[in-house]
Amino acid sequence: MNDDRFSWNAGDVGLVLDDGQIVTNSEMKEYLKNKREDFLDKYLYYALKYFKIPNTGYNRHFKWLKEFSIYSLKIEEQNKIVRVLDNIQEIIKMKKELLLQLDELSKCLFIKMFGDLNFKHKAWERKKFSELCQINPSKNEIKE
Secondary structure, eight states: OOOSOEEEETTEEEEEOTTSOEEOSSOOOEEEOOOOTTSOHHHHHHHHHTOOOOOOSSSOOHHHHHHOOOOOOOHHHHHHHHHHHHHHHHHHHHHHHHHHHHHHHHHHHHHHHHOOTTSOOTTSOOOOHHHHSOSSOOHHHHHO
16 A cells, blocks of 8 residues: 555554545644655554654644654565554454453443342342542542
């Protein structure tokens, strides 16, 4: 894939594909155009994604980009790096989905074991949470 367009926002990067699809999780603020045939868009994407930008408040980050440099590797090496990072991103995505499913499972198991807390269970006494714990204690009270 070398569509000559990708975008970047203060450390978050997104690809803008030929069909107009934006692959990102944040709003785009700045767009960059790859002007070299010997660099893959996705290689540049990953390089920018992991580029740490100093927190200098709200301003345009072009000045940081001008100083940013990456390794100039052969296309084959860039492809290897992109494949590895794509695989890692896919694993991260699957792990996040698994965590969501496990969270749902724990909620279901809780309800199965203790019942729905929104309905009164005649055999069990109910206590208000404020009777059981201090809500929003001060830092000093937490240390005690």
